[in-house]
């Protein structure tokens with residue numbers, strides 16, 4: 120699995136987001152859930168952006184979703200697909216659609232999570248056609 | 250407290266440079282400050298308020314006030330909302346003037362992305378501490394593909410076409426032909442736009458704004474100061490500002506923060522979209538204009554494609570003349586920040602000082618709108634409504 124980039128992506132890892140990248144390295148897509156209001160959010164924060172409780176926890180998402188919107192960056196060699204995917208838990212996340220025919224990617228397409236090796240042993244969640 | 254009638258735009262200046270290899274960033278700010286004060290007929294000692302945004306070097310006002318030699322400043326503001334900052338600044342300056350904190354507020358913007366690139370300086374980018382960046386940077390987002398996803402979704406939901414988006418560029422090009430400073434002065438057709446190279450589906454090269462050096466400045470003053478000067482009066486009628494963001498993952502790319510900044514500005518000004526004779530609409534990309542026009546209420550949501558078609562935005566042809574200087578799509582997008590030039594051209598229209606070929610007759614009420622940041626992620630939207638003294 121590759122994002123089409125020549126080198127492994129370098130991630131910005133910090134104390135707040137580190138469990139997310141560690142989860143990805145284990146092959147898990149993690150999102151944050153608030154134990155007070157019960158809502159999920161993305162990207163993950165320590166304090167819930169819905170109710171402001173400091174009672175959030177990482178939970179594993181199914182990894183299944185649908186393309187909300189996308190674009191093919193034509194000037195890149197090879198062209199790559201950037202997209203917002205709405206996962207079945209209800210949140211949308213910016214991502215890449217990989218291992219696909221870029222001419223056939225479309226809004227509403229079912230996709231599933233996959234992981235690309237990143238620097239320092241972490242991994243980056245991406246999506247492929249389901 | 251309303252700002253309606255509490256402040257006037259007494260000075261405007263657009264730097265003529267589009268490629269400033271021989272000028273430093275502070276120098277551009279200073280030339281702009283000089284230009285705007287000369288336009289108003291005031292001196293630097295009259296300035297008691299200073300506004301700048303993230304384009305200014307160092308700590309913004311602290312460094313620039315010293316460099317410019319401003320000795321009477323008693324109000325400072327460095328609000329940063331990207332390219333819309335300068336429209337927000339007009340709102341804040343009017344509020345400060347209404348509250349008695351200052352009476353002559355200078356706002357400057359300058360940038361030299363073309364010269365910087367030529368000198369091998371990397372583009373100014375925001376801090377890796379931005380909480381969103383770890384989750385976006387690895388996916389190789391850029392300005393074009395983030396706006397492109399908005400266009401793609403708008404097309405999906407409302408049937409908007411590339412040809413309809415192209416009309417926005419066509420209208421801008423009709424205006425730019427009359428602007429001797431415009432970066433691109435050739436009139437283009439819908440076919441030219443849709444046949445230009447695809448940058449990020451569905452946005453073509455001609456759906457994208459220019460990259461230029463230069464900048465601009467504004468002088469916002471109290472009614473007493475404005476009425477003591479010789480320039481035509483440009484009154485601040487109302488303003489609104491609003492953030493819009495990804496809401497914890499509840500993403501909707503079909504609208505902008507103009508949904509909130511617009512109604513606030515219209516309410517304060519006591520006018521409706523149908524009262525607007527001229528509109529400066531932030532045009533980083535054609536899709537930015539389309540969504541903004543819908544959000545401001547110039548047409549129903551989803552009907553923007555039909556609204557902009559067939560020359561409806563061309564001065565003297567359509568119902569809503571827009572960006573009569575050629576806008577960011579053709580004229581100028583100094584420092585990748587287009588809000589300043591939006592206010593400048595709106596003020597020219599109210600003064601009756603736009604190019605005669607694009608001047609809107611009896612232009613008594615005009616609107617300027619800015620979109621800072623990314624339409625496809627998080628943005629700062631700002632709307633300003635200006636009027637003649639009679640408005």
Ligand SMILES: [Zn+2]
Nearest residue numbers: 153156167170
């Ligand atoms: Zn909560």
